[in-house]
Amino acid sequence: xxxxxxxxxTLLAVDCVILGFNGESLEILxxxxxxxxxxxxxxxxxxxxxxxxxxxxxxxxxxxKLTGLTNLYMENCGIFGEPGREKRRVVSITYxxxxxxxxxxxxxxxxxxxKWFPLNDHPKLIFDHEDMIAAAKHTLxxxxxxxxxxxxxxxxxxxxxxxxxxYECVYDIDLDKRNFSRKLLASGLIIKLNEKDKxxxxxxxxxxxxxDIYKEKIMSFLRYLPGWSTE
Amino acid sequence: xxxxxxxxxTLLAVDCVILGFNGESLEILxxxxxxxxxxxxxxxxxxxxxxxxxxxxxxxxxxxKLTGLTNLYMENCGIFGEPGREKRRVVSITYxxxxxxxxxxxxxxxxxxxKWFPLNDHPKLIFDHEDMIAAAKHTLxxxxxxxxxxxxxxxxxxxxxxxxxxYECVYDIDLDKRNFSRKLLASGLIIKLNEKDKxxxxxxxxxxxxxDIYKEKIMSFLRYLPGWSTE
Numbered sequence: 001x002x003x004x005x006x007x008x009x010t011l012l013a014v015d016c017v018i019l020g021f022n023g024e025s026l027e028i029l030x031x032x033x034x035x036x037x038x039x040x041x042x043x044x045x046x047x048x049x050x051x052x053x054x055x056x057x058x059x060x061x062x063x064x065k066l067t068g069l070t071n072l073y074m075e076n077c078g079i080f081g082e083p084g085r086e087k088r089r090v091v092s093i094t095y096x097x098x099x100x101x102x103x104x105x106x107x108x109x110x111x112x113x114x115k116w117f118p119l120n121d122h123p124k125l126i127f128d129h130e131d132m133i134a135a136a137k138h139t140l141x142x143x144x145x146x147x148x149x150x151x152x153x154x155x156x157x158x159x160x161x162x163x164x165x166x167y168e169c170v171y172d173i174d175l176d177k178r179n180f181s182r183k184l185l186a187s188g189l190i191i192k193l194n195e196k197d198k199x200x201x202x203x204x205x206x207x208x209x210x211x212d213i214y215k216e217k218i219m220s221f222l223r224y225l226p227g228w229s230t231e
Numbered sequence: 232x233x234x235x236x237x238x239x240x241t242l243l244a245v246d247c248v249i250l251g252f253n254g255e256s257l258e259i260l261x262x263x264x265x266x267x268x269x270x271x272x273x274x275x276x277x278x279x280x281x282x283x284x285x286x287x288x289x290x291x292x293x294x295x296k297l298t299g300l301t302n303l304y305m306e307n308c309g310i311f312g313e314p315g316r317e318k319r320r321v322v323s324i325t326y327x328x329x330x331x332x333x334x335x336x337x338x339x340x341x342x343x344x345x346k347w348f349p350l351n352d353h354p355k356l357i358f359d360h361e362d363m364i365a366a367a368k369h370t371l372x373x374x375x376x377x378x379x380x381x382x383x384x385x386x387x388x389x390x391x392x393x394x395x396x397x398y399e400c401v402y403d404i405d406l407d408k409r410n411f412s413r414k415l416l417a418s419g420l421i422i423k424l425n426e427k428d429k430x431x432x433x434x435x436x437x438x439x440x441x442x443d444i445y446k447e448k449i450m451s452f453l454r455y456l457p458g459w460s461t462e
Contacts, residue, residue, distance in 0.1 A: 003267055003319055007279040009240035012312075012322055036234055048238040051320055054312040076310060079324055081243075081285040088234055089282055091243055093310055 013092040014059040015046035015129065017077065017136035018067070019119065020101035021153035023162055026119040026169030027101060028133065031066065031112040037087055038126040044133075045112065046092065059095040066114055072097045073152045078135035085128050096136035098152040119169055140170055151209050159197050159204035160184065188213045244323040245290040246277040246360065248308065248367035249298070250350065251332035252384035254393055257350040257400030258332060259364065262297070262343040268318055269357040275364075276343065277323065290326040297345055303328045304383045309366035316359050327367035329383040350400055371401055382440050390428050390435035391415065419444045 018029035033043040045066045049058040056076075064070055074097045081091035101116060117123065119133075140150075150166060160181050168175050184190060190207040197204050249260035264274040276297045280289040287307075295301055305328045312322035332347060348354065350364075371381075381397060391412050399406050415421060421438040428435050 004242055004279070004321070007242055008282045010243045010280065010282075011235055011238055012241045012243060048235070049241065049312065049322070051239045051241075052314050054314070055310050055322065056312070079286050079307060079310075081280065081287070083283050083285070090235070091280070091286065 011088060011090040012049040012055065013046050013090050014049060014055055014062060015044045015080075015092050015094050015132055016059055016063055016066075016074075017044060017094060017096040017133055018063070018099060019096060019136065019140070019153070020099040020116060021166055021169075022101045022116075023155070024165050026153075026166065027116040028119045028122055029066070029099075029114055029116055030122060030125070031114045033126065034112065041126050042123040043126045044094075044129045045114070049093075055093045056095075059093075063097055066112060067099070069099070072099065075139065077139040078132065080128055080132060082128070092132075094132045094135060096139065100153060100155060102155070120172070137170070157193055157195070157206040157208050159200060159206060160190075161200065161204055163190075163207075242319060242321040243280040243286065244277055244321050245280060245286055245293060246275045246311075246323050246325050246363055247290055247294055247297075247305075248275060248325060248327040248364055249294070249330060250327060250367065250371070250384070251330040251347060252397055252400075253332045253347070254386070254389075255396050257384075257397065258347040259350050259353055260297070260330075260345055260347055261353060261356070262345045264357065265343065272357050273354040274357045275325075275360045276345070280324075286324045287326075290324075294328055297343060298330070300330070303330065306370065308370040309363065311359055311363060313359070323363075325363045325366060327370065331384060331386060333386070351403070368401070388424055388426070388437040388439050390431060390437060391421075392431065392435055394421075394438075 020027045020029060029045065030042050031045045033039055033041055045062055047058060047062040047065075049055050053061065056074075059074060060070065063072060063074065074095050076093060077096045078094045079091065080094060083089065085092075119137075124130075125133075150163075150170065153166060154162065161177070163184070164175050164177055164180050167173070167180075189210055191210045193206040193208060195206045197206060251258045251260065260276065261273050262276045264270055264272055276293055278289060278293040278296075280286050284292065287305075290305060291301065294303060294305065305326050307324060308327045309325045310322065311325060314320065316323075350368075355361075356364075381401065384397060385393065392408070394415070395406050395408055395411050398404070398411075420441055422441045424437040424439060426437045428437060
């Protein structure tokens, strides 16, 4: 019996918004598209969902092919299925991934001419790929308020100027750096280490995240709900 | 030119987790499935994404067909695409919607034998529809911590026992009611009205949400980030 035989079938794709932090600014990994249409134009890295894999595994496969990396922080950030978005009918599920670029850039695949660009200054992209980036930024902002995912982008130890740059990139804001430092330090959210960054001009101290305080700050708002867990 | 001609095509469906609050407990709207396979079994309301609509519009169409309602609060809460989830390869995008059932139950469609069940006591569902409900609950819990979406489920004025029941249903917890009331009132989050619920045994007072305090409580955690908005 051919159930559903009168229902339309669709090409289902995944596209990956791969964001990286190089210690100073937020970057996005783009590729030159290897297939028609729009061949050789800048694009997010994508691929089609195969019959024997879930969309999430398709995204992992695409990411691995491009970066060699597995087990990245990866999350769905939108479904792009407007009928006119490509010349052919393709519904795309978009994922974003977070990478510490300093740690990983050496294993980027050459095959796709993959290149890191500043997140706020990259070439024009095909189809609705810029909307996908906007969706990834929106998801990142919302999640970053509740979970310490921004720290996926930072090395284990980081300087205050580094984290200020990261927040400036994600939230598209200019921070008053002194004020930001003062509030961040007063929050108890980060712990000063006995070591300086030798690459920075003034020799900024390294810090690490205080996970206990982070959780505590989230919980203080939710405390009147017994049994609540952020998991 | 037939771009992508060697790529697999997939049946793309939407399924809707429709949650309602009847003033006392949280309910889910289920239908008896009208088509094979699994005909006549209890199921979430779903449908196939057509070539001329986005998945989101497909979900709105399905919701309207079943409830007569438009402009419901609706949000994607997961993508279900494991190869073996149905006998045919179908990838489903799941949405959840929130309804005040007292306000809307009169216009439910008869065609699908749609019926409200207690969220924690409903018949066994086909395929992976129970996982879809679990995904909706997870999204609801996370969002409810940051945004006042639970109040989409409440009438404009509500009693403290009503909101306690709602939180008990969403978070699967037993609240110490006296303690909950005391903390909720102390939070300033709700404002007492000069009117009692005549249906409740002890004549509980009505309240409404204090949106200013709600936003303030969210912002207190985020204050060290200037320029942050929860939008």
